[in-house]
Amino acid sequence: MPELAKFRKDAWEAFEQSGLPTTRQEEWKYTSLARIGSTLGETWWTAAAPASLADSDIEALAVPGLDAWRIVFANGRLLQGATKLPDGASLTPLSELLADNEQQAAKALGWEADAPLFNAAIAANSALAEDGLCLCLADGVKLDKPIYMLHIAVGKGASHLRHGLWLGRQAEAHVIEHYAGVNEEPGLTHAVTLVHLGEGAQLNHDRLQDESLKQFHLGRLDVSQSRDSNLTSHAIALGASLSRLDIAVSLAEAGASCRLNGLYMPTGRQHCDHHTQIDHRAPHCTSREHYRGVLDGRAHGVFNGKVIVHKGASGTDSAQSNANLLLSDKAEIDAKPELVIHHDDVKAAHGCTVGQLDDKQLFYLKTRGISDEEARQMLTFAFADTVLTGISLMPLRRFIEKAAFSKLPLGMDAEAMLG
Amino acid sequence: MLKIENLHASVDGKKILKGINLTVKPGEVHAIMGPNGSGKSTLSNVIAGRDGYEVTAGSVSFHGQDLLAMQPEERAWAGVFLAFQYPVEIPGVNNVYLLKAGLNARRRHQGLEELDAMEFMQLVREKAKMVGLDPAFLSRGVNEGFSGGEKKRNEIFQMAVLEPSLAILDETDSGLDIDALRVVAGGVNKLRAADRSVVMVTHYQRLLDYIEPDLVHVLVDGRILKTGDRNLALELEKRGYDWVREEAHA
Numbered sequence: 001m002p003e004l005a006k007f008r009k010d011a012w013e014a015f016e017q018s019g020l021p022t023t024r025q026e027e028w029k030y031t032s033l034a035r036i037g038s039t040l041g042e043t044w045w046t047a048a049a050p051a052s053l054a055d056s057d058i059e060a061l062a063v064p065g066l067d068a069w070r071i072v073f074a075n076g077r078l079l080q081g082a083t084k085l086p087d088g089a090s091l092t093p094l095s096e097l098l099a100d101n102e103q104q105a106a107k108a109l110g111w112e113a114d115a116p117l118f119n120a121a122i123a124a125n126s127a128l129a130e131d132g133l134c135l136c137l138a139d140g141v142k143l144d145k146p147i148y149m150l151h152i153a154v155g156k157g158a159s160h161l162r163h164g165l166w167l168g169r170q171a172e173a174h175v176i177e178h179y180a181g182v183n184e185e186p187g188l189t190h191a192v193t194l195v196h197l198g199e200g201a202q203l204n205h206d207r208l209q210d211e212s213l214k215q216f217h218l219g220r221l222d223v224s225q226s227r228d229s230n231l232t233s234h235a236i237a238l239g240a241s242l243s244r245l246d247i248a249v250s251l252a253e254a255g256a257s258c259r260l261n262g263l264y265m266p267t268g269r270q271h272c273d274h275h276t277q278i279d280h281r282a283p284h285c286t287s288r289e290h291y292r293g294v295l296d297g298r299a300h301g302v303f304n305g306k307v308i309v310h311k312g313a314s315g316t317d318s319a320q321s322n323a324n325l326l327l328s329d330k331a332e333i334d335a336k337p338e339l340v341i342h343h344d345d346v347k348a349a350h351g352c353t354v355g356q357l358d359d360k361q362l363f364y365l366k367t368r369g370i371s372d373e374e375a376r377q378m379l380t381f382a383f384a385d386t387v388l389t390g391i392s393l394m395p396l397r398r399f400i401e402k403a404a405f406s407k408l409p410l411g412m413d414a415e416a417m418l419g
Numbered sequence: 420m421l422k423i424e425n426l427h428a429s430v431d432g433k434k435i436l437k438g439i440n441l442t443v444k445p446g447e448v449h450a451i452m453g454p455n456g457s458g459k460s461t462l463s464n465v466i467a468g469r470d471g472y473e474v475t476a477g478s479v480s481f482h483g484q485d486l487l488a489m490q491p492e493e494r495a496w497a498g499v500f501l502a503f504q505y506p507v508e509i510p511g512v513n514n515v516y517l518l519k520a521g522l523n524a525r526r527r528h529q530g531l532e533e534l535d536a537m538e539f540m541q542l543v544r545e546k547a548k549m550v551g552l553d554p555a556f557l558s559r560g561v562n563e564g565f566s567g568g569e570k571k572r573n574e575i576f577q578m579a580v581l582e583p584s585l586a587i588l589d590e591t592d593s594g595l596d597i598d599a600l601r602v603v604a605g606g607v608n609k610l611r612a613a614d615r616s617v618v619m620v621t622h623y624q625r626l627l628d629y630i631e632p633d634l635v636h637v638l639v640d641g642r643i644l645k646t647g648d649r650n651l652a653l654e655l656e657k658r659g660y661d662w663v664r665e666e667a668h669a
Contacts, residue, residue, distance in 0.1 A: 358507075359470065360507045361507050361509050363467075363469055363470065363491060364503065364506070364507050364509065364561075365509070365512070365517065365521075366468075366490070366491035366492040366495070367467050367468075367491050367492075367494075367495055367500070367501050367503075368495060368517055368518070368520075368521035368577065368581065369492055369495035369496055369520075369521035369522070369524045369525045369581070370492060370517070370520055370521055370524065371492050371524065372490070372492065374520065374524075375492075378512050378517075378520075379509070379512065381511070382509065382510060382511025382512045382560075383511065385511045386510065386511055389511075
């Protein structure tokens with residue numbers, strides 16, 4: 001049996017044995033995936049039927065005004081976007097690689113025989129992913145436009161996606177993953193992105209999850225970084241009934257740095273979980289992490305930020321902060337920063353807050369003639385926007401700001417507020 | 420315009436104001452001076468409507484309306500403005516946006532048309548020039564990263580844009596160097612008008628060198644013990660506050 005096929009078969013068997021993670025596992029303590037099975041049925045992983053979408057449907061969901069190479073996936077399958085990139089860069093749909101070049105598919109997507117299976121959820125993805133995107137940049141190749149991947153879920157069933165971003169030495173790219181959908185029926189998006197950054201490579205990665213409130217979303221971003229490489233990540237979660245995103249960054253060689261920013265805004269009965277792990281494995285690496293949450297209604301948020309400083313990682317410089325705003329007394333957040341240090345001579349700080357709006361700021365705004373409700377909305381938005389101001393592409397930032405704004409309790413004029 | 424009668428107020432059960440009487444007529448500038456802890460800031464906060472101040476007796480009326488029954492934003496719509504002693508920083512809320520929202524809310528309540536973006540920007544530029552505020556500050560978050568002096572100047576700038584009929588300046592001079600004080604005072608003077616009153620709460624008489632008050636009140640232990648003209652401030656500067664207390668008890 002060819003190696004890739006065997007790997008996928010093994011992955012499936014591993015998954016079958018363990019099933020999805022349960023709340024008995026520490027990493028999944030606050031997030032029960034039982035609802036996926038009870039809502040979607042026993043074979044919840046069954047792939048959604050291929051969907052065709054009219055251009056107008058796509059435009060209605062896409063970020064407008066974005067000058068980017070756009071790739072569209074519908075229900076986990078490539079729909080649009082055979083894009084020709086500059087020399088030294090290739091963008092190949094996984095479905096194509098699986099048919100023509102299994103070896104390359106295996107390499108770009110971490111499907112080598114000895115690859116860890118991570119956990120059962122990833123194993124299922126390894127076994128089931130049918131499509132995705134393999135971006136390979138040769139040494140020194142710098143893309144002058146971002147790559148914009150729009151994923152649309154339509155109808156019931158599951159979308160299993162696997163992306164691989166492979167950046168050679170000194171290569172540079174900006175990749176946007178946008179998960180959208182207006183599903184009336186419950187579905188599952190399961191998307192795993194593996195990233196390798198070569199020496200001195202730079203990746204700007206924006207991930208926007210704004211799926212329909214019927215959708216379940218499981219996501220993972222797994223990054224390994226070589227010497228002096230740099231990752232900037234924004235993870236924004238607004239949609240889905242239940243979502244879980246794992247981000248794991250391995251600072252594997254000296255001088256690597258990463259910046260992880262995130263915003264989650266669950267409302268109603270949404271459940272939204274972010275688990276991040278940064279491994280400082282080499283000397284003189286830097287990590288910065290800033291996650292914020294705004295929770296309303298009966299929403300439940302989970303944030304777990306783990307930073308591990310391994311033996312030998314001298315000169316580590318790490319700072320993490322997580323701030324949460326609870327707009328309702330029925331909303332809940334389980335926030336846990338975790339710092340594990342196995343080496344002296346490191347600089348590591350973390351802070352975590354859970355609170356309500358600041359009374360002094362509220363009073364100040366009201367004395368200027370702003371009504372109580374409007375003042376609350378302004379301050380809430382300002383709290384969230386602190387994360388969004390880091391997004392370098394203005395059309396994307398504005399798009400996310402408007403989407404975030406529309407989740408706030410009042411319909412204040414976003415255009416006016418954003419100027 | 421403003422009429423305070425027998426005002427008593429407590430904070431956390433502690434009596435701070437113990438019977439304030441004060442009448443401010445249109446166009447007048449009043450200075451309220453007093454030592455630390457005399458109740459000056461409590462008086463400002465009670466007029467502006469801050470939470471946590473319990474009025475136990477007395478009344479405050481403004482243009483004949485019961486001010487104490489109104490929310491802080493309703494007081495702003497009625498024309499009351501408080502320039503804060505310690506203006507808060509509000510990152511993420513744009514200075515100009517705040518003012519536009521505030522001004523137009525007030526105009527709506529006055530039955531006036533809202534200003535459009537262009538009219539508003541014109542007004543803002545004009546007022547920024549008037550108080551010597553660097554236009555670069557306009558697009559920043561409210562007081563975000565401003566120095567102490569810049570914050571105070573921003574308060575006066577906001578007052579210039581909102582054009583209140585009653586402005587309370589709470590220790591506006593504190594933390595200002597002499598140049599900044601001159602600019603801030605110049606801004607206040609330009610805003611003096613027949614239908615606009617100003618109440619300056621201050622510890623030092625230095626501000627009064629630049630903004631000439633019609634009346635000076637001495638607030639000690641929660642009561643106004645003495646009222647006089649500009650010369651009273653000079654006397655306080657020379658002799659301190661103890662003699663006022665002694666005179667009152669004599």
